[in-house]
Amino acid sequence: MNYIKIGKFINTHGIKGEIRILSSFEFKEKIFIKEFNLYLGDCKEKFKIFKFRKHKNFDMVVFYDINNINDILKYKGDDVYILKEDLVLEKSEYLSNDLIGMNVFSNDLLRGKVIGIEKTKNSKLIRINTNKLIPINDYFIKNVNFNSKKITVLNLEGLFDED
16 A cells, blocks of 8 residues: 655644644645545554544544544554545646656756655745756646656756756
8 A cells, every 4th residue: 555644643632532633735625525534653544534624734633433532642643644546636736756756858858857855835846866946836847747757847048057
């Protein structure tokens, strides 16, 4: 099974077993919904969402069959996961981390390989092995082909010029 870490179980809220999850997952609207499965801890114990709400910067979740704080407290501090297979994305959507290892092309020239994803307050960037950063958005990234492991990016003046 292919698990994706989506956040951390920070604390409980109240005595009925509601939990606070701190998450920066990019497709929250697709996973924090009723009936979606979350997996807690190293053992990846499965829980089904009964109710969800936002509170400040937390994602608040109540699970089916958890009616008491004592039933969930043992997972406090643990990571929260989903199964990649459960995540339904549109054809044009992808997880940023899936770009790692892909080749980056501009003007049909190989410009480097994605070695990481960097997050700033307002955006995500791909870092390629030539130490360049490219914003992950539709303006800069023109095409992503997972079959050929190829990303086509806009060639901005100066970005790929030789030093």
